[in-house]
Amino acid sequence: MPNRATTLRRRDDVLALPIRLDRAIRSQSQQVHSALRAGIIDGLLAPGLRLPSTRALAEQLGVRRNAIVAAYEALLSDGLVEARHGAGTYVAAELPAPPAAAPMAELDIRIPPRRPFALGVTLVDPVLLKRLAAASRRRIAQAVPDELGYGDPRGSLHLRTQVAHYLAANRGVRCDPSCILIVSGTQHGLRLCIDALLAPGDAVWFEDPGYFASRHTLRATGVTLVPVPVDGEGIVVTAGEKADAAAKAAYVTPSHQFPTGVAMSMARRIALLDWARRAGAYIFEDDYDSEYRFAGPPLTALAGIGAERVIYLGTFAKTLFAGLRLGYLVVPPALV
Template sequence: MQPPADLLLPDLDRTGAVPMLRQVYLALRAAILAGALPPGARLPSTRALGRQLGLARNTVVAAYDQLLAEGFVTGRVGAGTQVSRDLPEGLDAAAPPPPPAAPPAPAPDAAHRFRPDAAAHQPSALPFNTGRTSWDDRSQAVWRGLTLRRLARPDPALFGYGDPQGARPLREAIATHLRAARAVRCDPDQVVVTAGAQQAIDLVLRVLLEPGDAVWVEDPCYPALRAALAAARVRIVPVAVDGQGMDVAAGIAAAPAARLAYVTPSSQYPMGVVLSMARRLDLLAWARRAGAFLLEDDYDSEFRYAGRPLAALQGIDDAGRVIYVGTFSKVLFPGLRLGYAVLPPSLLEAVRAARLLVDWHPAGLAEGVVTDFLAEGHFAQHVRRMRLRYRAARDALVAALAEHAPALAAEPPDQGLKLLARLPAGMDDVALAAAAARRGVVARPVSPMFLAAPPVAALMLGFSGHEPAALRRAAWALGAVL
């Protein structure tokens, strides 16, 4: 079949918005699909079509090569280029009408286990939102310099897959820091680097628990932890919290053979109380007797404003029952996505294997920069500067609430990045939080965090990562809502 004397193609767009190669390819493909170039038809030579379109021959050659690679045409020396005879018939037939829209398929039953607390994930930068951090010029300059240094002389390990447990230099730096700052008893071989504390918790739950296992949780409790336990299909056992922290005797009475207890001993989430030494010893004694494990979430212990940070529960464990979890999200910035777990030797290999299955390994470049930030002393200096900044923000918030919202009972916390503002009797914290949101203020209600204990009506107000002036304006808005 001879080539068309003058193959008609749509006018080409000469503005440069779409490359000429792409336009020629699409036009020829459309002619083939529409039947204007039927199977077996010869295409013009690349030189002739180039002259016809006013294009360089190489542009047409590249378009033909694309059609050849996709099977639309065939070509051999001396025979030119032909439309493939293997294309199905009826390419030019009108497409059948689409079938009527079917209702969306229901989610499988297993998918319903994954119901995170929507309020727990609040990316907003509005004042009082929790989980935000600050960053000063000095830390920014150091971080930029360390990153550029790593990029100028990249570690060969970056060009292959890393250790699922985390790079050893980072694990050594983490272990050194935890021994000095938190009295954690560990060596680098016990550390697993994760994508934040939440992944560390998830890995522990995957390895340790079977559906139906009993797990103690503080009441009230960290909502993301409760959602993770629900997804694991375990039996959640609420254990009341009082002025000394988790009531261990109540936990033993409710579920003496529980497999795991989740605790935030340095600053209970959300109430902020510290687990007393007597309760710590009782908890460790129960874990030894029951063969249970304790999951210690030490989420913001670096920021203590009265005296030295409290030692970790893990540091007084002599039976290998405590799993210690920490994160750099609260100290550096959440976008870093680096956390860690310090594991008893009996769990290490299983958690390491689970880490490999779900995420292969941590981000190597971030690992290197954090290693240098820790090992060269920048981390400790950053924490000291941020502690001063956050304390000033805390004090500004407490003073502003006393002026603009005196009905709230807000005491300055000795530790952490948020405070609890208790509401007057009879006031609904959920309704108040919704009204505040309409005024551009993110105030998290505390009563939904209770499971079985009588709920406390209060608002959780974050002060880290917010300037004092913004906190004062937000306190005025909250007072107006009240």
């Protein structure tokens, strides 16, 4: 790391600043502005330091002089430098202390490589992608001003209406579009449910084994997870009642239990709904991939048979692709 510029090197009559331009930035003035700004904020250019004349700096950096003039002006409006009449440009005397260490250096986010059949990878039909892209372009080009603002916090009424039709036809869930909330995928929806309905410390039944991402989401909110075993019929309701009958909610994947793939039997569905009614608990039904079946149609969603206790979480992560980050909640009218 270069020394602080209080020890500037003198090369002929030109003060050489310890900065380096990022030539990937398109305009020269932005290259200079960005390098000087970073130097000042990181403390390489000390408060009160006199900056070289625009001519001298242009020479040092090999850029046009008017790029330096524009960069100095931008730094002036940032408040990072001060112009002293007739005496040149100085790094502002009062600046926040520079950060102790470069924060980016500590970030180490590794995304594992994705292979076919890996978790979360869908086979996206290129024809479907083309149609989606064309439809998106068309919608954006034809959008009315209302659609370009914040709009209804539940999301587009048109999309909610389509989702309502789809759920009625395919999942046995009858709901009004006003009870549908468009979200950025299942985890966002789950987080909203917890924030709205539960308090830190509340007990939540969680399938064991279960979906790790939802486990992280629930844990992050401070609720207490109660592991409940899964057998060939899905979550074992009697075991949940034994562990904590007064839990406030249960998170389940009835169509395809994650990761066992078991479909929850109708007897278990009824037992789970009975418990939720008795305990006054909510069921978070994660219906992430009911569209994919080896044979026959999927069983009716829990939300189709016990709507008042169930919050249904749907996603386009499987039918389209996960990076779309688009899903929806169906909530009982009283909770909207």
